[in-house]
Amino acid sequence: MRIGLDMMGGDFAPLEAVKGVKLYLDTVATDAHLVLIGDEAALKPLLSDAQLDQSKYSVVHSSQVIGMNEHPTKALKEKPQSSIGIGFHLLQNGKIDAFISAGNTGAMMVGTFYSIKAIDGIQRPTISTPVPREDGSFGLLLDVGINADCKPENLLQFAILGSLYSQHILKVNNPKVGLLNIGEEEGKGNLLAQATYPLLKDNPLLNFIGNVEGRDVLTDKADVIVCEGFTGNIVLKMAESIHEIAVRRKINDDYMNKFDFESYGGTPVLGVSQPVIIGHGISKGLAFKNMIALAQQMIESKLLDKVRESFVK
Known part of the structure; x- marks a missing residue:
């Protein structure tokens, strides 16, 4: 199980995203591997300070960030190396099993609809x-x-x-x-x-x-x-x-x-073919931790398989 997390999205990123990763790894028993997408130079000292188990995560570098007020479609087109753009590329190509971001909500919705699509019948x-x-x-x-x-x-x-x-x-x-x-x-x-x-x-x-x-x-x-x-x-x-x-x-x-x-983290986009979870722009550590836990739960429960079965019926 590989869960992708946009480390640059949100008003308090990347610090609070790193805090959320630490909370999750310290408190949730899991075999999930976290794929942290963001600026390596910004993430490296924060991850070092957090003293995380390096076998539990990997970093995918992104050189661009989509701002909270940017036009979603235009930003995704002009910033393919953004943390959101890379996240959807990884999800679409099966490199991660879920994607989470507290960044630009519009960009998350556009990325969801144009990369992984809705489940048939929805x-x-x-x-x-x-x-x-x-x-x-x-x-x-x-x-x-x-x-x-x-x-x-x-x-x-x-x-x-x-x-x-x-x-x-x-x-x-x-x-x-x-x-x-x-x-x-x-x-x-x-x-x-x-x-x-x-x-x-x-x-x-x-x-x-x-x-x-x-x-x-x-x-x-x-x-x-x-x-x-x-x-x-x-x-x-x-x-x-x-x-x-x-x-x-x-x-x-x-x-x-x-x-x-913060107590429940973010909301999943229901009806699409892979787990995508959108967080509040002011998410802090606890919210990030809970979003990761929700992604894990969606994968383990095989929720999307059950949705597909229901809509085939």
Whole structure:
């Protein structure tokens, strides 16, 4: 198992990326080999200071970096030797089994779509976010931003992808799937919600429980909550603000702390043929460590094989 990590992506790279690598190697029992992609001159002293087991990683030099505000397509075309560009080249050619970056999100999405493609049968890949619940468990919300306008068939596919992720990564048996709506009754909502409901209800791959409302998002009513990315991103940003308010008000609460993105690291792009994980631009060591652990879990669980099987059916 070889996991590629963009060491130059993110506001605090490469230092925090190296801290994340150390946390992972020190705390996670694994046979994974980490492929660290970045400027060798910048990485060498940091890796030396970290005193890592050199058999557990290798460095692939990149001479360019895609900035956070650069145009994604243009940057990938003009900077083939960037850490993101090299990462996707390695992934596409089977040199690594997963790729992680907290760098330019747009470049990560463009690189994903143009290098490794979607799994056959999937119209649009999606991204999700874990939702902290008061009982200590996590639900899943998707899409949260890359598909602002959707068709009912897209939401059906998101539901299947989310259900598989919940089952095999979050370890939820027979996850309950809910459709985010403005009321519980069938027939509620806008045209998209009304047309999506029967598709979810009739699909044998789903344990569909019906509509769920905003007040249900943080409860255990549904394990997977489906919506288009416009609504999902608003919910995600509101949840992030809850943690920011708690920090500003110096509220130290175990449940509130679960809203900190560092606790789960990044989000996988679901529906593409290889594991790609996108981190927050302000990721620090713990987030990098958790992203690497998630990549390992996706590979070991053979999640993408299960997705392929479901969409063949």
